[in-house]
Amino acid sequence: MKSWKLVAVSAAGALALTACAASDRDSDGGATDDASGGRDTFIFAASSDPAGLDPAFANDGESFRIARQIFEGLVGTEPGTADPAPLLAESWDVSEDGLEYTFHLKEDVKFQDGTDFDGEAVCFNFDRWNNFTGVLQSESLSYYWQKVNGGFATSDVETLNGTGKYESCEAPDAATAVVTLKSPLPELISALSLPSFSMQSPTALQEYEADNVTGSTDAPVLPEYANAHPTGTGPYVFESWSPGEEVVLVANEDYWGDTGQIKRIVFPIISDATARRQALQAGDIDGYDLVGPADVQALQDEGFQIVNREPFNILYLAMNQANPDLADLKVRQAIAYAINKEALVAQTLPEGTEVATNFVPPSVSGWNADVETYDYDPEKAKSLLAEAGKTNLTIDFNYPTNVSRPYMPTPEQVFTAIKADLEAVGITVNAVPDPWNPEYLDKMQGTTEHGIHLLGWTGDYNDTYNFIGVFFGGPSNEWGFDNPEIFQAINDARYVADLDEQKAAYEAANAQLLEFLPGVPLAHPVPSLAFKADVHDYPASPVQDEVYNVITLGD
């Protein structure tokens, strides 16, 4: 009898614990109420820690997400689009020769530490980026300054030494900053909407030695500023960061604009995609992004909201011309005609996905409506193959496994659909799957040993070069062709100072690309976010310029 007691006591203890737990957790799960009954804390799951809090050293989405709440740049984006719009600069004039940018600044704006935001502060930031030295010039730190500007004032690396376009910055008065370039860079305004070019408080940067990366070259350690003292002009102020656990921001009471309903933002770090979905279902978080396409319908059925970002990406099928069969234009055209893109999108990609015709999404300037579109025509594909004398064509088809990218949520499914299309016109497909990182990327970008393959890209800011320049700015292993005419057209377009002329030049380059057909643009898959039912006005943006002071919570 006594032995039963032991078991009973253990069981009762366990039960008691569960029962208490149940009574303590309300159905709302983690939300606090303010006095008026409305919620004022917004909890958004991040998939990893930010790389750092100094946006000048950041190039990852998680760092940007946090930076966008704390910092603002001279240029922002038009809500819901990728187009540049005034932010800390109310307007700007560009000189005739495209070398002088005069920014007219918003007045009476202060940084969160009380420092005035003015022309001097703008110049301090530009000079800081241009004068990064040593470890700070590592691409893992100052990636975007290198990408956009092309170099530094001085550098030990030859290709970066004095090769930048930035010349100088002057502040004739508090409300003006004049940036002078060595040679034109028409994408500058769009690029300035990136969080990397956020305005930071000169006082805080100096006080917490933002550029003082310590440790040895083989072990750089970011300074205190980048770990605990980010200071911008934005609607939220940094409160705490428990690595691996959460980042907490609170409202900036002295913000120059609307402070909004959300007084506190918590970014719990949940690296597992399933765990993020379950955290939402359990009521522990208000929302998350990169929702798996397979989860969209289920979440909607359970009463959660799905919000889509306008796609700012491209999924394509590349055709490696190092392969002699693919070097034949007729074969490439046959493949393009063989693919039923409409069916592919309907069957394998998230609802709302657009079929692609260009290598840039339609919202980007330079997208051309009149390019050759290669509409689904299996008969034409067969006759092209016959003309090329390739009726018994066998081709390697490379695709990645165990990966989900915003532009490619389910590569295996896309592969299967295209494979069926190709086999229907008599092409024998040899499947070559590889794990995404590093095998797949290494093979596609580092070697010539591939046939046709799936890959894509999500844009950084509204600029055509940021898409086609990345792919076709010069010869590469990925595409395996050397067409100086096309490379030249794209690189020339990049530096046309007049924006209308530039647009026309990019449109022409896009048309040229689709005639030459190095690959088939497939789709612009829509990225989804999921929220609790009572989250309103989430400012979904194609370039993820989403600042939470406009969100409202509650019924």
Next chain:
Amino acid sequence: MTRLILRRLALLVPTLLGLSVLLFLWVRALPGGPATALLGERATPEAVARVNELYGFDKPLVQQYLTWLGQLLQGNFGVSTRTGRPVLEEFVNRFPATIELTVVALVIAIGVAIPLGYVAARRQGRPLDHLTVLASLVGVTIPVFFLAFLLKWLFAVQLGWFPSSGRQDPTMVATHPTGFYVLDGILTREWDASWDALLHLVLPAVALGSIPLAIIARITRSSVIEVQDADYVRTARAKGLGPSRLRRRVILRNAMLPVATTIGLQVGLLLSGAVLTETVFAFPGIGSFLSNAVFNLDYAVLQGFILIIAVVYALVNLVVDVSYGLIDPRTRATR
């Protein structure tokens, strides 16, 4: 006893040295390098080369190993390529979470397993005994991550009784003087914080504790069965020792010897099980950090964390052996 401890500590040195070589080679045998993981999918070859140079991945293996070893001896475990922070600091920040989780898991496991195993042994061949044997078989067989997933789906997602992830409610403002959240709440008298942290521990700890629970229950059962039929028990009973004293002083005490060893061995298993459990529950301990390090090819973190865990494991084993000596005087004899 002191000599035993010293000898064991001395033995630790060559063991760790051997382990460090294996670890170093294993990490470098992982496909690819950390540069692409760090720079993303459109990294230029020049940028990759620069990162490799920056972190010393371009140097000969032997030189890399000796550099690493030299730094280790100075207590420098290197810097995480992913977070840019010292590996040791990352470990120290996260270890309390994992200790808290493993301790609660162990407490649950021991607290349930020993009474269960004992009762099963006393009622050998009866339904409860069969049930215990069956349950412990299932407990050992079910993978930890699967059980973790199941528990979470049922008790967090469907029933909403427990939080689904993390160590603390995101909206809770609490101070953490020690990093052990349950203890912190008690120290600062923030009772709700303590309670909240405990709630966050329940599901992962039950999942993590399932295997040790099953193993300890089985060992307890068979050990009690063996001891209760031993000659000295019969003698003690014949000499008139009362049943409750007989149970406590003779049977339980003698039966606990193999159980203590088993518990010690489980600590190592708990640390490895924590990798999966912490990932499923987004529990910010060393386990989830380690699993992320694998994906990010964070060499320094992989090498450093595993080496530190090995030291912890070795020390725990030492403590187990010493406590073994305390429980059973016979094992104290030194040769």
